[in-house]
Amino acid sequence: MVGYRIKKGLLYAFLVILAAVCLFPFLLMIVNATRNGVEITRGFTLIPGHSLKENMTQVFNYFNPFLGIRNSVIVAVPATLLCAYFSALTAYGLGFYKFHGNKFIFFMILMFMMIPGQLSLIGFYNLCSKLHLVNSYIPLIVPSIASAGTVFFLRQYIISSMPPALIEAARMEGASEFYIFNRIVLPISKPAVATMGIMAFIGNWNNYLLPMILITKNEKMTLPVMMATLRSSTDIQRNQGAIYLAVAISVVPILLVFACFSKYIISSVTAGAVKE
Amino acid sequence: MMKLAKKLLAMALVLVMVMSLGTVAFARADEAVADLTPVELTGDKLVVWTLADDLVSFGARYQAMTGVEMEVVVIAPEDYPTKVQTALVGGETEPDIIVGEPQMLGDMFSYGAFADLDALGAQDYADQIVDYVWDVGKDENGVQRAISYQITPAGLYYRRDIAEKVFGTEDPEEIGKLFADYPTILDTAQKLKDAGYRIFSSDSEINYFSGDEAWVVDGKLNLSQARLDYMDLVVALYQNDLTAYANQWSTPWYQAMRGPVPILTADIQNYADDSVNVWASADEFAEATEGLQEAEVFAFGLPSWGVLTMRDNVEETSGLWGVCAGPAYGFGGGTFIGISELSEKKDLAWEFVKWVTLNEETADWWITFSEGDTVSLKSVLEAHKDDENPVYGNQKLYAFWQEQAEGIDYSKVTPYDKIVGDAWGAAISSVKTGVATKEEAIEEFYDTVAYTYPELEIDR
Numbered sequence: 001m002v003g004y005r006i007k008k009g010l011l012y013a014f015l016v017i018l019a020a021v022c023l024f025p026f027l028l029m030i031v032n033a034t035r036n037g038v039e040i041t042r043g044f045t046l047i048p049g050h051s052l053k054e055n056m057t058q059v060f061n062y063f064n065p066f067l068g069i070r071n072s073v074i075v076a077v078p079a080t081l082l083c084a085y086f087s088a089l090t091a092y093g094l095g096f097y098k099f100h101g102n103k104f105i106f107f108m109i110l111m112f113m114m115i116p117g118q119l120s121l122i123g124f125y126n127l128c129s130k131l132h133l134v135n136s137y138i139p140l141i142v143p144s145i146a147s148a149g150t151v152f153f154l155r156q157y158i159i160s161s162m163p164p165a166l167i168e169a170a171r172m173e174g175a176s177e178f179y180i181f182n183r184i185v186l187p188i189s190k191p192a193v194a195t196m197g198i199m200a201f202i203g204n205w206n207n208y209l210l211p212m213i214l215i216t217k218n219e220k221m222t223l224p225v226m227m228a229t230l231r232s233s234t235d236i237q238r239n240q241g242a243i244y245l246a247v248a249i250s251v252v253p254i255l256l257v258f259a260c261f262s263k264y265i266i267s268s269v270t271a272g273a274v275k276e
Numbered sequence: 277m278m279k280l281a282k283k284l285l286a287m288a289l290v291l292v293m294v295m296s297l298g299t300v301a302f303a304r305a306d307e308a309v310a311d312l313t314p315v316e317l318t319g320d321k322l323v324v325w326t327l328a329d330d331l332v333s334f335g336a337r338y339q340a341m342t343g344v345e346m347e348v349v350v351i352a353p354e355d356y357p358t359k360v361q362t363a364l365v366g367g368e369t370e371p372d373i374i375v376g377e378p379q380m381l382g383d384m385f386s387y388g389a390f391a392d393l394d395a396l397g398a399q400d401y402a403d404q405i406v407d408y409v410w411d412v413g414k415d416e417n418g419v420q421r422a423i424s425y426q427i428t429p430a431g432l433y434y435r436r437d438i439a440e441k442v443f444g445t446e447d448p449e450e451i452g453k454l455f456a457d458y459p460t461i462l463d464t465a466q467k468l469k470d471a472g473y474r475i476f477s478s479d480s481e482i483n484y485f486s487g488d489e490a491w492v493v494d495g496k497l498n499l500s501q502a503r504l505d506y507m508d509l510v511v512a513l514y515q516n517d518l519t520a521y522a523n524q525w526s527t528p529w530y531q532a533m534r535g536p537v538p539i540l541t542a543d544i545q546n547y548a549d550d551s552v553n554v555w556a557s558a559d560e561f562a563e564a565t566e567g568l569q570e571a572e573v574f575a576f577g578l579p580s581w582g583v584l585t586m587r588d589n590v591e592e593t594s595g596l597w598g599v600c601a602g603p604a605y606g607f608g609g610g611t612f613i614g615i616s617e618l619s620e621k622k623d624l625a626w627e628f629v630k631w632v633t634l635n636e637e638t639a640d641w642w643i644t645f646s647e648g649d650t651v652s653l654k655s656v657l658e659a660h661k662d663d664e665n666p667v668y669g670n671q672k673l674y675a676f677w678q679e680q681a682e683g684i685d686y687s688k689v690t691p692y693d694k695i696v697g698d699a700w701g702a703a704i705s706s707v708k709t710g711v712a713t714k715e716e717a718i719e720e721f722y723d724t725v726a727y728t729y730p731e732l733e734i735d736r
Binding site: 122125126218228231 | 323327328353359362371
C-alpha cells in the first residue's frame with residue numbers, strides 16, 4: 001500500500017513537472033504581454049510588469065485585434081468544416097468503393113502531400129487575380145476541400161474502424177449512399193474527424209503566407225497578417241510587449257476550440273481499446 | 277462539461293463580434309494630424325504598401341492636408357519583397373506607392389518594380405537630398421527610381437566621462453582620432469582596459485564601418501586587405517580580452533548602455549560555459565555573474581537611428597554620451613519610397629513622393645514627430661544644425677550626421693553584400709573562437725560564396 005502511494009506520488013510529481021514545462025512558455029507569453037520592450041530585452045521574469053495598458057494601446061495603434069479575430073473566424077470556421085466533411089467523404093469513397101483507378105487516385109493524393117504549397121504561390125496568385133478573387137476570402141476557404149493529408153489519415157481510420165457489415169446492412173434496408181455516409185460513416189469516424197478538424201482549424205487560424213499575399217486591404221486582413229505588421233516598427237525593441245500581447249490574444253480561440261473538441265480526441269484514443 | 281465549453285465558445289464569439297464593430301484604428305495617424313483641420317476629400321486615392329510604420333503617419337497627414345485619400349497597408353518587412361513581387365508579376369495596378377530598404381532595392385529594380393522618377397522630373401531635385409541617399413535610389417543605369425526621407429550614417433557613441441578620465445578630453449573630434457584606424461582602435465582598447473574599462477560591449481561594433489571596399493568588383497570577389505585587417509581586429513579584440521564579451525542586442529549589451537556590466541568570458545559568450553545565461557533576467561544575471569569583475573563600457577557603433585535606441589536605454593547615464601566618427605564611413609538601413617511601374621496614377625503618386633521626401637515643411641514636422649529621426653533634405657539638416665541633444669551632452673547631432681553622410685560612397689555597395697558579408701562574419705567567428713585557422717576559414721568563405729554565386733569569379 002505504501003509502495004503504491006509512493007509510486008503514485010512519483011507519477012504525480014512527474015506529471016506536474018511535465019505540465020509545468022508545457023505551461024511555462026504560455027505563462028511567459030502572458031507575463032511578457034504586461035511588460036514593455038526594454039524590460040523584455042533585458043531578460044525574462046515571472047513577475048508581471050506594468051505595461052499592459054501601453055501594450056494594448058500600441059496593438060490598437062496598429063490594428064484592431066477583434067476585427068482580425070472576426071476575419072480569421074470567417075476564414076477558419078468554414079474552411080475547417082469543408083475540410084472535415086469533404087475529406088471524410090473522399091476517404092470513405094477511397095476506402096470502401098472498389099472501382100478502377102482507386103489505387104491510382106490514392107497514390108496521387110500521397111504525391112500531392114509531398115509538394116510544398118509555397119511552390120505554386122505565384123501561379124495561384126495569378127489564377128486568383130484573373131478570377132478577380134484577390135482580397136476575397138474564397139481562395140482561402142474553398143481549396144481546403146482538397147486536403148490531401150486529412151484524406152490520407154481519415155482513409156486509414158475508416159478502413160480500420162468501420163465494420164463493412166454495417167454498410168451492407170444499411171444498403172439492404174434501402175438507404176441511399178449519401179444517407180449511409182451522413183448517418184453511419186460520419187458518426188462512427190467522429191473522433192478522427194474531430195482530431196483532423198482541430199488540426200485543420202489551427203492550420204487555418206495560423207495560416208500566414210496565403211492571406212499575406214492575397215489580402216491587401218487593411219480591414220480584410222486575418223489576425224496573423226495583422227500581427228506581423230507590429231514588426232514593421234523602426235525600433236525593433238519598442239513593439240516587443242505589444243507582439244507578446246497580440247500573440248496571447250490570438251491563441252485564445254485555439255484554446256477554446258481545444259477545450260470543446262479535445263473530448264473527441266481522448267475518446268478516439270480509448271475507442272479502439274474497448275472495442276477489440 | 278461539454279455544454280459549458282460550448283456556452284463559453286458561443287459567448288466568446290458573440291463578444292468578438294460585438295467588439296469588432298469598430299474599424300481599424302490608427303492612433304498614430306490621429307496624432308499625425310492633431311494640429312490640422314482636415315480638408316475635404318477630393319475623390320482621388322492612392323494606395324501605399326509599406327514595410328515601415330512611418331508612412332502611416334505621413335499618409336494620414338497628407339490626406340488631411342490635400343484631400344487625397346490615402347490607403348496605407350503595412351506589411352511585415354521580411355515578407356514585403358515577396359508580396360510586392362507577386363502583386364506586380366500578377367499585373368496589379370495597386371499599390372501606387374511602394375518602398376524598399378537598401379538591400380532589397382537591387383532585386384526590385386531588376387524586375388522593374390519601380391517607375392522611372394526622372395520622367396516625372398526627379399533630377400530637378402538632385403542637389404536637395406544628401407548625395408548617398410540619392411545614389412542608393414538609382415538603378416544600375418543611373419535612373420532615379422526611389423528616394424528616402426531619412427539618412428542612416430553610422431557613428432560611434434561613446435561615454436564622455438570615461439573619455440575625460442582616460443584620455444583627458446571628451447571632444448568628439450579628438451575621440452574620433454582614437455578610432456581612426458584598426459591599429460589605433462586596438463591601442464585605444466588596451467588603454468581603456470588598463471584603466472579598468474572596456475572599449476566595446478560586443479566585438480561587432482565596428483561592423484558598420486568595415487565596408488571600405490566593394491565586395492564585388494567587375495564580377496570578381498574582392499577580399500581586400502581592409503577586410504583581412506577587420507578580421508584581425510575582431511580576433512584581437514576577442515582573444516586579448518578587450519571587450520565585455522556580450523552579443524549585440526543581448527541583455528548585457530543593452531545593460532552596458534546604463535553603466536557597469538560584469539565582464540563575461542569568451543566561453544560564456546559562445547555558450548561553451550553555460551554557468552551564466554546571457555538572455556536571463558537582470559536579477560538572475562546579476563546573481564550568476566557575482567564575483568566576476570565589473571567594468572563600464574566605452575562605446576557602441578550604430579547608425580543614426582541608434583540615437584533613439586540609446587535614448588531609451590541609457591537611463592542614469594543620459595547626458596554622458598557623445599557621438600564621433602568611426603574608422604570609415606558607413607550606413608545601415610533606411611526606407612526608400614518610389615512609385616509602382618504599374619500604377620495608373622503616377623503623377624498623383626509623384627506629388628506624394630515629393631511631399632514626403634522633398635518638402636521642407638514635412639521634413640521639419642517629421643523631426644519633431646519622430647522625436648529625432650535624421651532627415652535627408654539638406655536644407656532642413658542645415659536649419660537644424662544648431663539643435664542640441666541633451667542625451668548626448670548637448671552635442672549638435674544633425675550637423676554631425678550630415679557630415680558623416682557626405683563621406684559615404686555608395687558605389688561600394690553591391691547586391692551581393694548581405695550574403696557575402698554574412699559569410700565573412702561567420703569566417704571571423706570561427707577564427708576568433710579557434711574553430712578554424714585563418715586560412716581554413718577563408719577557404720570556407722570562398723566555398724560559401726562560390727556555391728551561392730557561381731557567376732562570381734573567385735581568385736583564391
